[in-house]
Amino acid sequence: MDNSTGKAPDGQDASIIQPYNSNAGSVDDAPPVVSSDYLNTAATGPNTPISPRRRAISIGIGVSSLFLIAVAFIVRGEAERFVTVGLQFVPLAILAALAYAALRSTTAAVFTYVWLAIVMLLVVLNSFASVMLVVANLDSVMGQQTLGIRPSLDEIFKPGAGEALLWTTLLLTLSVLVALAMLLRPVRVMMSRIMPIDPDNFVHKIGLSILMLILFTSFTPLIALGGRPPILELINSRTLDNIGAEAGIGVRPVDLIYQFVWTIPATLVAAGWPIVRKFSGTLVRLGMVRPSLRQALFGVGAGVGFAGFSIFALDPGINSLWTSLGWQPTDVQAFEKLLSQLITPLGAVLIGVTAGVGEEMAVRGLLQPRIGLIAANLVFTAFHAFQYGADALLSVFIVGLVLGLIRARTNTSTSAIVHGVYNFVLVMTSVFVAGQAGQ
Numbered sequence: 001m002d003n004s005t006g007k008a009p010d011g012q013d014a015s016i017i018q019p020y021n022s023n024a025g026s027v028d029d030a031p032p033v034v035s036s037d038y039l040n041t042a043a044t045g046p047n048t049p050i051s052p053r054r055r056a057i058s059i060g061i062g063v064s065s066l067f068l069i070a071v072a073f074i075v076r077g078e079a080e081r082f083v084t085v086g087l088q089f090v091p092l093a094i095l096a097a098l099a100y101a102a103l104r105s106t107t108a109a110v111f112t113y114v115w116l117a118i119v120m121l122l123v124v125l126n127s128f129a130s131v132m133l134v135v136a137n138l139d140s141v142m143g144q145q146t147l148g149i150r151p152s153l154d155e156i157f158k159p160g161a162g163e164a165l166l167w168t169t170l171l172l173t174l175s176v177l178v179a180l181a182m183l184l185r186p187v188r189v190m191m192s193r194i195m196p197i198d199p200d201n202f203v204h205k206i207g208l209s210i211l212m213l214i215l216f217t218s219f220t221p222l223i224a225l226g227g228r229p230p231i232l233e234l235i236n237s238r239t240l241d242n243i244g245a246e247a248g249i250g251v252r253p254v255d256l257i258y259q260f261v262w263t264i265p266a267t268l269v270a271a272g273w274p275i276v277r278k279f280s281g282t283l284v285r286l287g288m289v290r291p292s293l294r295q296a297l298f299g300v301g302a303g304v305g306f307a308g309f310s311i312f313a314l315d316p317g318i319n320s321l322w323t324s325l326g327w328q329p330t331d332v333q334a335f336e337k338l339l340s341q342l343i344t345p346l347g348a349v350l351i352g353v354t355a356g357v358g359e360e361m362a363v364r365g366l367l368q369p370r371i372g373l374i375a376a377n378l379v380f381t382a383f384h385a386f387q388y389g390a391d392a393l394l395s396v397f398i399v400g401l402v403l404g405l406i407r408a409r410t411n412t413s414t415s416a417i418v419h420g421v422y423n424f425v426l427v428m429t430s431v432f433v434a435g436q437a438g439q
Contacts, residue, residue, distance in 0.1 A: 023288045085258040089266035096270040099206040113339035127217040130230040131168045140397045151300040167224040170220035175216035195372040231387040232334040252341050265359040286365035287412030295414045303421025322391045330389035348427035356420025365412035373404040
């Protein structure tokens with residue numbers, strides 16, 4: 001059911017979609033495409049120069065991205081919220097664009113390494129700050145500062161903060177070392193034995209490095225805090241009440257729209273548009289093709305069926321396992337508080353569309369063909385580690401495996417339908433339960 005045609009997709013030169021051959025010295029030595037485009041690389045050679053139009057578009061994207069970063073320090077209100085969401089995606093899109101440009105430019109390669117170092121620093125600081133906000137006794141500190149009292153070190157941090165910060169430092173150091181190791185060719189050669197990457201492809205090198213960093217740093221706060229998700233800990237903290245930040249940490253319907261607006265173009269750029277691919281070729285690379293009627297119907301049915309399985313079997317089974325082992329489950333009340341504004345029919349539609357399309361494009365469409373089903377699913381699971389406990393993450397991983405298998409057998413469009421319907425049914429079930437409880 002793979003939608004391969006044995007030829008280059010529209011908008012893409014056939015010379016740049018050759019599969020990686022582990023026995024060849026470079027991607028240019030690989031044989032012509034004769035099978036599925038599922039494992040085709042995004043490598044390009046010097047024989048396919050960037051057109052002036054694509055160069056202009058690329059420069060425009062870069063300038064606009066830098067302008068956005070500058071604006072983030074100026075705007076306030078709803079515009080600030082929109083720009084803040086964008087800052088989660090723009091640095092990665094810039095890194096991808098630079099990496100593609102570096103395929104033909106040594107100068108671009110230098111800028112890629114510089115920007116990689118900046119992005120790595122931002123990712124590490126974000127993970128460290130997530131732990132710091134939880135272990136810092138901000139409510140006490142702010143209260144004493146209001147009275148003009150200088151708090152002591154013991155008053156600044158909560159009990160157990162030292163151990164949590166030590167684990168955070170050790171895990172983040174390990175994360176950086178793993179990410180830097182991906183820049184070494186022998187390491188990438190070993191990785192190419194378990195995932196479909198080309199160790200000689202510059203884009204794959206940079207992508208693998210930042211993905212490993214994101215993967216490890218995303219799990220760091222959860223591990224350092226003893227299995228307590230940092231976002232849920234902040235929701236339960238009195239600090240939010242004191243500083244009026246509770247409304248800022250909860251997810252609003254418009255926040256999903258903002259995230260979706262940024263996810264789509266960032267994913268397109270990461271897939272090579274407009275530097276090495278035209279728009280149509282980029283969509284084919286991501287697996288975002290028109291599904292057949294059979295695939296669409298399968299997507300709807302599978303989404304409903306899998307949601308039922310999750311509600312009545314998967315989640316209760318995992319919860320029962322956690323309870324029997326005496327492990328701490330995810331704080332359901334805090335999680336419901338986080339998503340309270342989305343437990344509506346409108347929220348169900350928004351979560352279905354934004355997560356179904358956005359997450360599938362980014363994970364199953366962009367990552368899975370390059371790093372494989374398991375690694376891509378680990379990244380997908382890591383994205384949820386800031387608000388889910390280990391039990392919920394196990395559920396996310398299982399759901400992601402099913403979606404990955406569907407993508408591998410069909411296309412990203414079909415897995416997006418399954419994911420969207422699955423999320424819609426889950427949220428509507430919560431709406432129904434909440435309505436019954438309110439009667």
